[in-house]
Amino acid sequence: MEPSCGSRGPGPAAAAVAAVLPAGGSGERLGGATPKQFCTVQGRPLVSYTVGAMERISWISHIIVVVSPENIEKMNSIVEKYGHKRVTIVRGGVTRHRSIFNGLKVFAENNFSNQLLQKPEVVIIHDAVRPFVEEDILSKVVMAAKDHGAAGAIRPLVSTVIASAADGFLDHSLERARYRASEMPQAFLFDIIYEAYQQCTDYDLDYGTECLHLALKYCKTNAKLVEGTADLWKVTYKRDLYAAESIIKGNLSQQVCIITNVKEDVAQVNFLLHESLKSRIKDKKYAVEETQKLVDMLEKSNTPLLYPVVLISVHLDVSENTSCSIGMEELTRIKKFAREVKKKNILLYGILFQYKDCLLLQETVNSAAALILALIMDRNPELIGQLLVA
Amino acid sequence: MEPSCGSRGPGPAAAAVAAVLPAGGSGERLGGATPKQFCTVQGRPLVSYTVGAMERISWISHIIVVVSPENIEKMNSIVEKYGHKRVTIVRGGVTRHRSIFNGLKVFAENNFSNQLLQKPEVVIIHDAVRPFVEEDILSKVVMAAKDHGAAGAIRPLVSTVIASAADGFLDHSLERARYRASEMPQAFLFDIIYEAYQQCTDYDLDYGTECLHLALKYCKTNAKLVEGTADLWKVTYKRDLYAAESIIKGNLSQQVCIITNVKEDVAQVNFLLHESLKSRIKDKKYAVEETQKLVDMLEKSNTPLLYPVVLISVHLDVSENTSCSIGMEELTRIKKFAREVKKKNILLYGILFQYKDCLLLQETVNSAAALILALIMDRNPELIGQLLVA
Structure with missing residues (x-):
């Protein structure tokens, strides 16, 4: 595949957009000791493919990768080995939201000592375990965030969603057509999402998972929802690693x-x-x-x-x-x-x-x-x- | 893998349990012309793996496979080629619910002319595109259905679920921990699910997808929810076929x-x-x-x-x-x-x-x-x- 380095199409001007990749997950759903973002496909850790996919896009000025403290050294060596540029590694928190917040703080608290870490107009938040993200959807969520303050990729639900009562019985099921799966990437005006994180409660930081929800709750910003393609899927289970391997081999x-x-x-x-x-x-x-x-x-x-x-x-x-x-x-x-x-x-x-x-x-x-x-x-x-x- | 033909452990007595496999889907999400249940893995159609997984279980007396009219001949030749036993092929309706209803009717309307198609006490409903179903979960949902009238396998949500407003903006997001994905297999006392299908409206039959919902709405039966394993997943996208291929190769x-x-x-x-x-x-x-x-x-x-x-x-x-x-x-x-x-x-x-x-x-x-x-x-x-x- 041709790297799209030179592209300046629908993307906004350089330095206006940065990205935060939370990569602090423990990977317990894979059933293995290695967190999924560090599992290798064709010898290379998944997170490196995802960083590579963001790096190819010239209008993303900087990429923050947030990893748990014990993986900082590992991430450093990945950045060095695969020659990743425009990457800063940041120490994660104990939950996903705390990790993303830590990533955002780097921009907010940087006193212009590092030009690259200047506060961006728009920040993309994307999972380290979604390596097949394309410029098209990144561009769409960024443009929508510029216009509306927040935007996120969505996909149709694969299964019906149900609520269970406390006793383990069905309470009610949701009408599948009325709901969507919230996927990544998402994008925000930096000031909105940072404000939301500053306002939100410890309960949000500890138990929440959805950035769009914070923007709505604390900044009254209803995110624009953008239909994504099937390749946005998140590598979650071992079978997803098999699928990723087949797709990467096919591309190569x-x-x-x-x-x-x-x-x-x-x-x-x-x-x-x-x-x-x-x-x-x-x-x-x-x-x-x-x-x-x-x-x-x-x-x-x-x-x-x-x-x-x-x-x-x-x-x-x-x-x-x-x-x-x-x-x-x-x-x-x-x-x-x-x-x-x-x-x-x-x-x-x-x-x-x-x-x-x-x-x-x-x-x-x-x-x-x-x-x-x-x-x-x-x-x-x-x-x-x-x-x-x- | 050892076939579990001889097992009589937690399963109920033979002839008490039958299964209906809706296999009428069009496979549009795979992006190909072949419906996913007929896509081949190692040369063999997916539906044959699923039928094989049900067939291995001695206490399932009969398996109804419901296919769309244009695929009846194809399904017949699959049953013949792979030597499937205890299978009856039934003509599907235009929606999933109508197909399942057609499958159930075979038991309800059979006037004891065919002993094998005698009305079962419990009926399992399972997707033709979930080939990795194990006896353990089938047994659990059947036992729970006997006790409570209805039961279904559930899994944690992989993504947050959101509701979008008509204008394409976020309306609200659901707290992920409170909801579950409703998967297959599900099991029902035959009389309950058949009654529900007889009672339900054309709107239900045309737009609904969830059998547990029908049992609740028309028979006031709150299904028992049973945590399933990750291998219950549904082959939906092309990447799922890659994953299925890797898993089947690994097993072989x-x-x-x-x-x-x-x-x-x-x-x-x-x-x-x-x-x-x-x-x-x-x-x-x-x-x-x-x-x-x-x-x-x-x-x-x-x-x-x-x-x-x-x-x-x-x-x-x-x-x-x-x-x-x-x-x-x-x-x-x-x-x-x-x-x-x-x-x-x-x-x-x-x-x-x-x-x-x-x-x-x-x-x-x-x-x-x-x-x-x-x-x-x-x-x-x-x-x-x-x-x-x-």
Whole structure:
């Protein structure tokens, strides 16, 4: 996906908008010890994807990530490792509302000593565990907040909502069509939401969860509700991590790059492979250097830091005899090399392309393309260094 | 997973409980043409997993699946293909409530001509798109329905629920802790829910979605609410299909079976592989027959009908020279054979196990075990017939 750094479309002027990401949750619903924002997908913590999604948007001047005290060091190392910019880490409180309030205070109490932390006109509040947020919905809630003081994304309810009586029996059920799920992102005129947090009670701070409610209760601001898309969903349960993994793998596999080790016949095979993979290729590169050079180049680009890069080395087998044209020694060498580059988050696979019978060429090309797509889609670290026969 | 056919624990006596699965939904939220209950996971429609989950429970005497008229034939062929028993397919109405009502009518209007469709004491209502329902929660809602007339599974709300005013602004938000999501399964004394459906208005039938609400409104029955587990969730969006796929793959990969083609040294390698895979092996089999025999056996067992069976053929390479001990011809033969058996829903992969250097044996075993686990977890149909080097 093309980063939308340059976009200045519907977003307001720079420095007018900042974001606060509460990331202090304990992740108890995942049933694991790791809070969900720090669970990794393709080796990278979820919170880093979310920060990345906000960072891509040039008109968000600064991002506050609020984490619980015990995770400040972890968050620091994430920001450093993945090269996040415009991020300030803030110590969270014991509840969600207290954490968000702490995040807002950074802007309110900053005496212009740090230009970047200047009080914004509009502040976005977004969950660290909603990594698939798009510029479109961020822009919509920000514009609505400018006009109306507060705005939030909503979605239709998936289940009917019911109220239970104290004895565990149904009291009443709500008519599903009249209600909506309140999702993130939300946006506020900074002065309104900060005022609301200053006014609100300890009970609100300890038991409440909804920023729109505070703005309504303490500032009489009825938020504008904006229909969001399904990808705003919050990673809550283990199954959501599976879903996030599939979506991220699907997004990553939109970029294909092919290397071969034999120069003769390369043109035709490359052409056919490219034709066969065309619909998936957004970034065409014809690399003829040795794989090692490419690995060095990739390493320098820092790309493998953000996600595992798949390298597929296509070996053309043009020999006439019926045995493998690649001996066991070379297979072992490829495996060893693959293990080395895996440490750099590069997944190397080999494809042996039999190029003997011109009649079968298209079939072999199709088979190679299917293998390549499967390898880049799965990114399976256990299969690195294998030579698959097309 | 062990089928719980024999269990008679907390469930009521046979013939007292039947189930109705509304499966008439249009699946518009998935954004695809196929209604979600007919989307396939590992080649098998979701509704078949759900029917299978109900069918495993011996004290559910009969299962009514209600589908829209245009899908009756499709559902018939699913029942036949996957060998579902105790299932009757019923023509659905234009809304969820009308479909459920049609399902209930089958029992109410059956004049004892069919013993299986005798009116049950308790009827379970469950969604066709919640395939991971367990006996425990079914048993709990049935027992509670016997005692109180109606019962339903509930879950904590993931998002705050809000009411919007007509102009698209926030009206009020609900205190999240006081409300619950109403999920499935639900259970009712048959006479109560049938009475409720007979009494209810066209408006209820056309716009309502909640059976618990009908029992309360028309029979003054306050349903007992039973806390369910996270796996009751409803497959609603495309991401839910990804999650379902991962969960089903994970469940399937709990069973491992190993074949090798060389008898000498098999004992030691098998022993080490089993040691290495032990924690995942629930079903140990030492097969020495030819792979073809095993394929025939599997086919006869009907197992590959229910899910893709992974067959991994481990070739021991005991030759002294450094080239492949398996020639290109044999590789091509394996691939061809793999393509043949794939038509029977059997995924065949090969592993080449180098058995030359005793010092490296444990490392090779570990590598083979990792490859095997990756293959059975991924069940990637594109990689069949490949010979992977351990």
